[in-house]
Structures are given as structure tokens and as C-alpha cells.
Amino acid sequence: xxxxxxCIFCKIVAGQVPARKVHECDDLVAxxxxxxxxxxxxxxVPKKHIVSMAQVGVDHQAMLGRMMMLAPKLMHDLGVTGGxxxxxNTGVDGGQEVNHLHMHVMGGPRPWRKG
Ligand code: 5GP
Ligand code: ZN
Numbered sequence: 001x002x003x004x005x006x007c008i009f010c011k012i013v014a015g016q017v018p019a020r021k022v023h024e025c026d027d028l029v030a031x032x033x034x035x036x037x038x039x040x041x042x043x044x045v046p047k048k049h050i051v052s053m054a055q056v057g058v059d060h061q062a063m064l065g066r067m068m069m070l071a072p073k074l075m076h077d078l079g080v081t082g083g084x085x086x087x088x089n090t091g092v093d094g095g096q097e098v099n100h101l102h103m104h105v106m107g108g109p110r111p112w113r114k115g
Contacts, residue, residue: 019031031045037106052091052099088104
């Protein structure tokens with residue numbers, strides 16, 4: 001499926017729902033999470049509606065490589081210098097709430113961390 005009319009991330013990709021976009025290319029869009037868990041919290045999504053990592057195939061390999069490698073570039077561009085996490089939740093037991101594949105990229109100082 002190219003786009004799901006009921007999917008919030010498809011609507012963000014299409015510009016039908018506003019988001020603070022930080023990147024757009026042929027196959028990916030990245031934008032700030034609406035409810036950040038970290039000082040800098042970006043979501044990277046494929047433009048095509050892919051439900052989750054449980055649905056990916058060999059055709060998605062190049063896109064997934066670009067998604068993985070976009071994270072350090074965005075963190076650098078956004079001024080994150082101390083490191084970051086890349087997280088993909090898959091399915092109900094994986095804590096996935098939006099059923100359009102996305103990678104969380106979370107950076108910035110962690111105030112709860114000791115030391
Ligand atoms: P999940 O639990 O599916 O891995 O994460 C979904 C993420 O999408 C959550 O962190 C949530 O805050 C974010 N999110 C949900 N709806 C919207 C939205 O309309 N706009 C933006 N920017 N983020 C959203
Ligand atoms: Zn979608």
C-alpha cells in the first residue's frame with residue numbers, strides 16, 4: 001500500500017497534518033515527535049506506508065539503510081553532541097502505537113541520569 005488514508009504518519013508525509021519536519025528526501029521524512037521523551041526526539045518514517053519491521057522485505061533494504069544512517073546526520077545538524085538512541089517499536093508487545101514504520105531518534109542531555 002502506498003498510503004493509508006487513516007494513517008497519521010501518511011497524513012504528515014502528505015502535508016495534510018502539520019509537523020515540524022527536519023528532513024525530506026525521495027523515500028524518507030523526519031519530524032519532531034509531538035510528545036518528546038528526550039530533549040531532541042525525532043521520528044524518521046518511510047514515505048510509503050509500511051506497517052512495521054514485521055512487514056519489511058528485501059526491497060526495503062536500501063531505504064532501511066538510509067533511515068539508519070540519517071539519524072547521526074540529523075543529530076549532528078540539530079546540535080546533539082553527547083550521543084543518542086535509535087529505537088524501533090514493532091507490534092503490540094513491542095509497544096508500537098502508530099502502525100506506520102518509524103524510528104525514534106532521541107538525543108540531548110538526560111536529566112534523570114546520575115553522574
Ligand atoms: P510508537 O509507540 O508507535 O513507537 O511511537 C509513536 C510516536 O508517535 C509517539 O512517540 C508519539 O508521541 C508520536 N506521535 C503520535 N502522533 C503524532 C503526531 O500526530 N505528530 C507527531 N509529530 N508525533 C506523533
Ligand atoms: Zn502510513
